[in-house]
Amino acid sequence: MKRPRIVIAGAGFAGYQAARTLSRLARGSAEIILINPTDYFLYVPLLPEVASGVLEPRRVTVSLPDTLPGVRVVLGEIDQIDLPDRRICYVDGEGDRAELSYDRLIVSIGSVNKLLPIPGVNEHAHGFRTLPEALYLRDHLTRQIELADLSDDPAERAARCTFVVVGAGYTGTEVAAHCVSATDLLVRRHPRLAGQQVRWLLLDLADRVLPELDERMSVTAQKVLDARGVETRFGTSVREATSDGVHLSDGEFIPTRSLIWCVGVRPDPVVDDLGLTTLKGRLVVDEFLAVPQHPEVYACGDAAAVPDPNRPGEVTPMTAQHAVRQGKLAAQNVAASYGHGSFRPYRHKDLGFVVDLGGAQAAANPLHVPISGPLAKAVTRGYHLASIPGNRIRVAADWTLESLLSRQGVQLGLVPPAAVPLDTASPELVHPVGR
Template structure:
């Protein structure tokens, strides 16, 4: 008899952990297939350091073939799931349609940028969830400073040195904190720009940065942003985006060539096409992560509405901490469905949060102990080194070199704007230490 086939769709935090756990539990007993658009797992929490030039891009990518023994890697973009026939459809690396049968399915397709019906945003804003987006932003920052150096018009110079970030959650706060320092370093390399100010705006409809976190962490982040000259504007968003700048909801027009969209995420639209019950766009599952009426299908991570045992009646937040644990549990319960072990319900304990603010600054509350400054930075970096499933020595080496050498400020020119539209789907989520 042929071995059963377990198919995992998506290699974000949940999918990667599911594949890694199954490679240990079911290698040889089942064919394990992981379908993903890339051959790497992206450690998204370190993307701000890629955009600001601290880390080289490959440091945040972990090879799937190298770290998932016994797992067959299929490069493809999922576009349909046929629950009745137990088949997954995808577009392969050559752009050709293909499909695959499954006996067990783990849906871990993650989330995509949250879009809002604001004129011009789709055309002029860029998100920050993928490696190409981080590389594009890194080039874009360098390019704007270099073009400002060439500009004779003071108004154009000011516009090219103005950067608008929408969303003061984890991603937006980290991007602003890291990249404001990077642009100041770039500015100092252009004598013609002596005296020119770099302006960073961080907008959010909330009343503080990091509104999801404890107010003490929010206050720490605000102090760092203030010290670096980042202008935070609360109760404010973008009303319209153009090629020349953005009009704010207050009516003010800000001349800028840079609009960075960090307003949050939504479940992958593939979930909508399944015809299954959803909650807030996420697939309804039971406490064992199984889909009702389809016991052969499990879902985890951002795609799944997992009941939160700590908050009766609520579902778990779309965070990496939950995704990692749910991926492991989905793998255990898939193995249990074949008689290897017993089913386990989802349980979790909050480990705390960490926000890297660049330089020697961070805010963290491991096990709910509030920390700030260099101590929080050490905790944050230690957490990342423990969590990233590869490249630890290379990441640590880049951090050490950053403290000894000046950053390289060059454009690689690898990612054109058309390659990173705002609606690009992505299976990863920026969420360190429980985001």
């Protein structure tokens, strides 16, 4: 008899865990296919350390073929899911169109950058959610400091040494905290820039950093940012972006060549094209992660509006903690649909949150016990090492070398600006880990 085909759309936190679970439960009894634009799972929470030069880029990538035995990896960008005919249409790495049929489908295509109708942002800002974007930012920071060193114009020097981050959530806070230390190191290597102020601004419409977390964690992060000279502006955002700087909503103009967009994510637009019921762009599912009227389709992670049993009437937030659990459960319920095990509803318990602030600083509340400083740093790094599904020794080695040797500060020139447009629809998930 022909084996049933299970297709997993997307290899972010949810999709990777679904594939890993099915590899264990259904290998041999079903054909398991994972469609993803890259041949790796990206461990997004460590991207700030890639951008700041602490980790080498391959440390945060986990090979799909190497870690998913029995799973066929198909490289492609999904652009259409045909539910009536049970087909997935995609574009492969060379631009050719192809399609796959399925018997069961797990939709875990994740999210894309959240865009706002602000003039100039799409043209002059860069996001921070993929490996190319982290590599581009790493080069960009180095380039701006080097160009500032070459200039004799004080105004140009100041603009090139000014960096604006929009969004004080997990990503924006970690990017500012890590990268301000990186630019300080770069400036110290250029004697001509002695005394030059390196200015970092972190903007958000909220009234504090990390507004989605316990206020005690916000206080810890704020103290670290203040100590490193990061200017935090609350109730403030960008009104317009230009090649010379940004106009803020309070009327001030900030001369800068660096606008880093970290305002969050939105579900992949492919979800809207399905013609099914959605909630804020996320596919509505039941407590078993199944799509109503389509029992052969399951959805999880950022793509799914999963009912939150701990908050009746609400859905789970778009975090890695939920995505990992939902990916595992979706795989288990797909296996149950073929008689392997039983169906289970989604249940969860909040394990706490971690925020890496660079250096020896972090904020964490494991099991809701708030901690900060070196202890929180140890907990945060321990969590990352336990959570990343590969490269643990290499990551730990880079952390050790960082504490012993000076950080390298060179441009690799691998990612041109045109390769990382803000409006990219990359399906790689961005999730705050442990959150």
